[in-house]
């Protein structure tokens with residue numbers, strides 16, 4: 001169990017320059033794909049134009065697919081401690097559906113992000129899907145646990161939807177509440193301009209194998 005996960009934590013030894021080069025190459029591609037996802041939803045182009053656009057997309061798929069990796073991206077490290085979880089569904093730099101961009105950490109341990117949730121995150125008409133809010137909270141609470149030195153897997157995530165969350169600008173934040181043994185209790189919320197929409201408490205449990213390597217899990221800087 002542990003081994004199969006650890007196999008996806010890979011020290012690949014890339015230089016900082018190479019990581020920066022990859023960010024500059026693939027970051028904009030992810031942004032383009034993200035815009036395409038929204039366009040697939042919103043375009044009013046007629047059937048001929050859609051067919052024409054799809055030919056271009058097929059050409060792009062052919063170029064991008066001729067040299068590719070298989071399987072999940074996992075988490076990759078280099079010597080200077082930079083880590084990349086670029087496939088992460090909530091925050092991955094190369095994942096076009098990941099809604100979280102930049103993650104911030106205050107001196108008091110509060111971790112937060114300002115996010116724009118466009119129409120592709122819709123649940124109830126005009127509002128954010130409840131599962132998307134839970135996704136944001138799972139990630140940000142997990143990061144608050146990790147950045148406070150208590151990384152763990154989500155054991156329990158309790159989510160309370162207090163009021164509807166309109167699509168658009170949202171603020172997500174979390175903070176470590178307390179630690180009991182291998183369990184880190186973290187609280188957080190999603191808010192719009194009017195106040196808190198969704199509250200959460202998460203229990204993040206460090207598996208035994210993670211405790212054994214806790215320093216390397218907790219010391220790593222925020223993902224990029």
Ligand SMILES: CCCCCCCC/C=C\CCCCCCCC(=O)SCCNC(=O)CCNC(=O)[C@H](O)C(C)(C)COP(=O)(O)OP(=O)(O)OC[C@H]1O[C@@H](n2cnc3c(N)ncnc32)[C@H](O)[C@@H]1OP(=O)(O)O
Pocket residue numbers: 009075083138139140142143146151152153154155156181182183203205206207208213216217218220
């Ligand atoms: C060199 C590498 C460097 C790496 C750097 C990067 C670090 C990255 C780290 C962190 C990322 C932060 C961002 C993440 C954000 C996203 C997180 C997710 O989406 S995680 C996916 C969803 N979660 C799962 O799939 C978990 C599946 N469940 C499990 O794996 C296990 O059940 C686990 C680990 C949660 C617990 O298993 P046990 O075997 O360790 O637990 P037992 O020994 O039975 O219990 C320990 C204590 O926890 C309580 N407990 C057990 N399960 C619980 C639960 N589900 N909820 C609450 N409490 C639970 C028990 O009652 C016990 O408490 P008592 O010590 O007696 O007080």
